[in-house]
Structure formats: structure tokens, C-alpha cells
Amino acid sequence: MSTYAQKKGFGATIWDYLTTVDHKKIAILYLIAGGFFFIVGGLEAMFIRIQLAIPANDFLSAGLYNEILTMHGTTMIFLAAMPLIFAFMNAVMPLQIGARDVAFPFLNSLGFWLFFFGGVFLNLSWFLGGAPDAGWTSYASLSLASEGHGIDFYVLGLQISGAGTLIGGINFLVTIINMRAPGMTYMRMPLFTWSTFVTSALILFAFPPLTVALFMMLFDRLFGGNFFDPLMGGNTIIWEHLFWIFGHPEVYILVLPAFGIFSEIFAIFSRKRLFGYSSMVFATVLIGFLGFMVWAHHMFTTGLGPIANAIFSVATMAIAVPTGIKIFNWLFTMWGGSITFTTPMLYAIAFIPTFTMGGVTGIMLASAAQDYQYHDSYFVVAHFHYVIVGGVVFALLAGLHLYWPKMFGTMLSEKLGKITFWLFVIGFHLTFFIQHFLGLMGMPRRIFTFNKGQGFDAANMVSTVGAFFMAVATVVLLINVIVTIVKNERIGNDPWGDGRTLEWAIPSPPPFYNFKQLPLVRGLDAYWIEKMDGKTEMTPAEPIGDIHMPNNSFIPFVISLGLFIAAFGAMYHGNHAWGIPVLIIGMLITFGSMFVRSVKDDHGYHIHKEELMDDDKGGKA
């Protein structure tokens, strides 16, 4: 046993996680926090479906319904899907490129704590006078008219957590550019790493517009700015542009990593290399690029005029081409393969028809003239749930089963996993397929109730029943997680037996320094190549030597806490005299801890060669 991996007490473990800069532990933090918010967002979804089960229901009041629908969208996008994706990126990407950690471990931790405090801040709105109620898009005229502090929670919470996301994105970019193992060229990177790379680039360019928009909204609401007040020369359409210049790439920020996870799964469980690897990479980059050219298709009914609408319409349709390439490449990865139907593979298989469905309704929406009918109707609700649940959530569930063994060293139960799968997939289609028709039948989205006699009754009931299937599926998943943790049956390096990439070449969970010796990468699917040559592990690219490791740090937590405190000060400065002092104190905490970080040298430490040699598996000199 290494001296670094001794059994710790509960308090010490908590402290370890509060201060950790290890990408694998940060991944677990993201997984726990994202999972928690996923359940919160799911409960909100259930409230929505219960309210809409029957016409003229009074389960929720009108105002509360708007708060719930806003928080459902905001939570699911920013606080559930994004962090869960970050969990897998953190857990897997450094291993896939053969790195010992991300480029900036300290920033990695800071990114997590910023997201976490932002998310907590946003959700505290429930207990402090009401949640935001202007939809996750928070269009300016409505959000400026919204009373109370709900929208302020939205603006400040997202600002803080958005900074965390931006930091995370930059960190991943630098990591992939600089920290690939010897031989790991760009065109040998696994597709999940590629999608992490493109996604991080999207984050880098998409989040600043959101930051700007949120600051403008912040000044309008809290400090009397007039960016969005038409009477004072402002313009609410600017918010729509800024929001969607962020918001559309955000869709690809979510779905590209999902594509990455599925690409890994198809290859692993078909025992075949990814069909058309280079065109998959090309398609990923192209989708990322085009993702910035199409934001105005969310604004076809804003009145931008036929020229803008036609251009954005055609540009949007163009995205179907690289997406189609991907779908066919996945199908032909399986073609001629040797397919096993494990839980991750089931999700991947279910993803193909589901996402195709979401894709084709996307084309219908892209066609501006017909979009006037679909826009802001339940057709759109159905479409984006097909894309985001059928693409992203399926991928997250698949990824959870696939990477759980790598993250925790145990296997989730396949039996319970398959029960979850069937319940979730059936529930999903039951809930959302019919919503396409609700939209076409004239039901607008974001309505807290509907009256009898418009033909919406039966379909809404079906949709609600479906939602309960998904809820039960989630409960089964939770049971699965608990049972697996309690059983604690340890597994080896490559529990699925068909691992192809570097992460499967090292123990599960990996030692905290990941690779004792950096591996030599000889081609795409590096571990598979070695296995086919009859080897059981990677050829090292370096002799055993000292490994430099970063020290744990509590500073990221404190920096984030400072902003969290400052946000309360900013929000209440109009109501309470303590507002401005609290704002200043919070900022002092943040900048003070940044200052400490800047002036205090922290050189990290070395794991010495001898200790590595002592470790249970000896290295090769």
C-alpha cells in the first residue's frame, strides 16, 4: 500500500473533498451535486405534469407554476446536465489522453465550487421570497416586470455558476492541447475527448455573451440601468440575441459530449473501431462551428424580417448534414460488429431512433415559415425534450453505468440498470411523443392550465402517466446506486472486457497519480491495440521517475463563498442598509483569497520513485 492511500476518518474525508484538486474527486463532486439538482429538477417536472394532468387543475397556483417551470428548465440545463457532463469529462478525459491530471487542478476545483455556490444560491430563492418566474430564457420585458427577487436570484446565481463553467472549459482546452501522452496525436484522441475539446471551445465563446447579458440584466434590475427599457432607449430584443447567441451553442455544449459518450459505447460493445473516425471528428467540429451561426432560429417570430429568417433557416438546416453523418457512422460501427446488450449499450441503441426523431422535428422547426406555427407551442417542448432527454440524459445515464466502475471500482447492477432503462425509455416516449401533437393542436407552451373543450385533455393525461414511469425509473436508479455502494464488490481494470481506450488500462478507480509511467500511444484505441498484440497493459513511454503533484487547497471554496456572500449583498442593497457592506465583505473575501493564492508560493510535492516502486504493482524500469 502506498502511504498516500490510507483509510481516513469521516471528517478527514469531507475535508479532503472540500480541498481536493484531484480531477477524479472533483468528478465525484460534480456527479453528486449534479445528481442532486437532477432530482430537484425532476421533482419540478413532476409538479408540472401533475398540474397539467387534467384541465383546469388547481394543484398549483398560476404564479407558483411559472416559478416551477422556470426552475425546472434552469436547473436541468445549468445545474444538472452541465455538471453531470463535467463529471464525466473530469473523470474520463484526462485518463483518455494519458494525463496525470488536468492542466490547472486548482482552477478545476474553483470551477466546481463556483458552480456549486451559484446553484445553491439560485435554489435558495425558494426559501427567500420566491423563485424566478420568467422562464429559463428570462426574456427582458417580463423579467424586468417580475416582482420580488426571483429574477435577481437567477441573474446572480447563473453569473456565479457560469464563471465556474467558463473556467472549467478553458481548463479542459488547455489540458487537451498540452497534456496528451506521448504518441497521442489529435487524430488518435478518443471521440469523447474530441467532443470535450470542441465543447470546451464552445463554452469559451458562448458563455461570455451570457455573462454580458446577465450583467446588463443585473444592472437594470439592481442598479437602475436601462439596457432593456424601451422607454429609456433600451431594447429588449438585445437580450433575446445575447441570450440565444449563448443559448444555441449551449445546446451543442450539452449534446456533443453526449455524442462522445455514445461513440465510446458503440465501439466498446460492438467490439469494433468507430466507423469513419475522421469524419466523426470533422462532423463534431462542424456542428460546433455551425452552432454559432443559427441562434436566430429561436427568434423567427420576433419579427426580424424574411431575409434574416430565410438565412437562419437555411443555416440551421445545414446542421442536419453533420448530424446525419454521425447517425450513419454509429449505425455502421455496429454493422458487422459483435454487439452485447449491456445497460450502456441499451441507452445508446435507444438513443439512435430517439435522437433521429428529435433531429427531424428540428428540421421542421428550422423551416421558418412553418416554425411560426410550432414556435412556443408544445411541439417545441416535445422537440427539445427529444433532443435533450433522448440525447443528453440518455447519454448521462449510459455514461453513469459505463464509467461508474472506473470512477468507483464497483459495477452498478445490470439487472436494475435494465429495469431503469426500460421504465425510463417507455416513460419518456409516452410523455413526449404525444406532445408534438398537443403543439400542433394549438396548445401553447408554458401555460399553467388549459380549459376543457379544446381537445387537449386526453393527450395531457397520457403525458403525465409517462412522466411517472420516468420518476419510478429514477427511483430504481437510486436504489441501484445504494445497493452497489453497500455491496462494494471490487472489479479490475477493464470490467466491460472490451475497453479500447487508455482509461481501461489502469486500475478502477485509478491511483491518484493516474499513470505510474505515462503510456506510449501507438494509434487510435490505444489499449485495444496492445490487447490485440497479446499484452495486458500499455507500454510505458518513460522510466519510473518522481511524479509532481499539486497540493490540496481550501482557497477555491473560499473564493466561491465570497462571491456567494457578495451576491446577497448586491441583491438586498435596495431593501436593507446592510446590503452594500455585505457586498463589499464578500468581494473582500474573494479578492483577499485570490491575493493569498497569488503571493503564497505553492510548489506542490513529489511522489518519489521509491514509493512508486513499493506500490503494490511494481513498475517497469
Added chain:
Amino acid sequence: MKRLAKGRLLFMFALLTLFLAGCGEPFISTMKPAGEVAQTQYDLMLLSTAIMVGVIVVVTVIFLIVLFKFRRKDDKIPKQVEGSHKLEIIWTVIPILLLLVLAVPTVSATFKLADVSPMDKVNEDGKTDATVINVKANLYWWEFEYPNEEIVTSQELVVPTDEKVYFNLLSTDVKHSFWIPSAGGKLDTNTENVNKFWLEFNNEKADEVGNLFYGKCAELCGPSHALMDFKVKAIPKDQFEAWADAMKSVEEPAVAESATAQEGQEIFNNSCIGCHAVTPTGAGNQGPNLTSFGDRTHVVGYLENTEENIKNWLKDPESYKPGNKMTGKYGDLSDQEIDALTEYLMGLKVQD
């Protein structure tokens, strides 16, 4: 195996039924187009659906072959195929062609639906030959001003059938969106600029639904967004003109007939007239214009126009439209006062 087949058959039937039921009600469904715009959009919908079903069929066939043919049977390692340029070119080029098939009619329709040039052709009276309606969206009601006819109404849009009707859309508070699903897609009512578009209402289709279509607000605008409905009365041109003339003839507030109604009118003049007009003038009022209130099929946008509903609304507007601007503006009215007011309001008719 047999049971499975039976189950599948049942499922297919259930699905088919859903499809058929999916057409919706003819006064609100986009799948029962009742005018040129909705028809254009419906045709595009069918075209794109046909293309997309084609794509889905191809994907599904490959998908099913893969699932049944390539299950793991033994422990052999399959051939590691890098790719195929020929296949990749095929599935790049064919989608591009399919998209072109959709893109051309899309662009042409987009321009057609945005053509509002007749709105600019002013004749010697300073008016337009085309029917133009200025729509103002308010929390949570709609005002309709007819600049050519010089009348104002609210909540129930009256339009002539079988001709293009042009709209100027604006919001007075927060952003809303103006949507009559049967007649065509929506357009937002922005707070800073006037949006223009046109719709057309088919006379036969209007006939089939008793000349009444449903209109909706399609942009989240606050608690009562779901209740911000309006109704569209689509009638032949001659009837429309008769209605407009009848409206226009109301120059002074009509004097109520019965004693109770007169009492109601007095209450109205004391408590309500600050916001609600009973002559068809004065666009931009605080509350809906009530000149033709008694003629309307619905009150509050979504409740049937019955005595009961009006009284309930007057007693407690908040429970019918949470967050509305009327609650608390007129003090407490006794039951007797509400009865009188209701009788007066129900008598506000311009047509018999």
C-alpha cells in the same frame, strides 16, 4: 412470441388512434388549416414530414438489421473497419439534396408570409384599401383597433373572410405573442417596435366552426399567460361591414333600458369608465373596450358569456386571472350592485 406479436399489434393500433385523434379541434388546430397562411404552413409541414419519415424509415431499417444480425454469438473479434468513403459521401450528399427540396419552398413561403406591401398603399382618404387591424397586447387582454373603420374593440377580433387581413402588432407592457392556430402561425407583440403580418380566413372553414376561431397568447407573459385567450369572429365581408357600421354608429354611450341596467350604468360611470370605454373609440385604454360586450361569445377571454360568469368575474377577478390589472381598482361592490352592473354590461350590444 405470439403474445408479443399481439401486444405489438395492439400498440400499433393505439398509436394509429392517437394519430387520428391528433388532428385536434377545427377551431384551434394547426392541422385543420382555415386560411391561406395556415394552409401554406400545413403544406410545408406535410412536405417536411414526408421527407423526414423517409429518413426515419432508412435509419430504422439499417437499425433493425444491425440489431438482429450482429448480436454477439461467439467470442470472435470482428474486422476493424476504418470507414468507407463511398458510403460517407452518399450520406453526406443525399441529406443535402433532401434539405434543398425543403429549403426552396421554405424560403419562398417565408417571403410570401412577410409580404405586407398593401399596408403601405395609402389611398386618397389617407386610408388603405386592405383591411388593417392594430393589435395591442396587454396583461392579459387584447385590443383591436380598425384604423380604416375608425373603431376599437377588444377580446373578440372581428375579421372579414376570404381576403387578406393585415395586422400591426405591439405590446403595451411585456412581450406577448399573437397566435390564431387555425389561421396561421404567430408573431410576437414586441414592446419597442410594431411587427406586421397578414392572415386570411377561409369562409367555408369559418362556417364549419360557427365563425369562431380561438386565439392564444404564445409568449410567457406572467401568471395568467395561460388565460390570455381571445376569440376570432370570421364573417363574410358584407357582414363585417355591417358590424363596423353598427359599431361606428355608437357615438355616445348607449343609455340602458331597464331600471336595473340604468342603475348598473351609474355604477359603471362611477367605477369603471376610467379604464373601460363603451364607445368604440380611444385606442390605448387601460382596460378592454366594452362597446360590444353583450355581443361577444366569451368574457374574460375564455369564459362563456353568461350572467353567472360575469358576476363571478366582477366579484373576484383575481381568481379568474391571477395578476390582472383590474383587481382592486373599483372597490367592493355589493351583490346588488354586481347584479345591476352585469345587466347593464350584458345589454351593451351593437347588433341584435
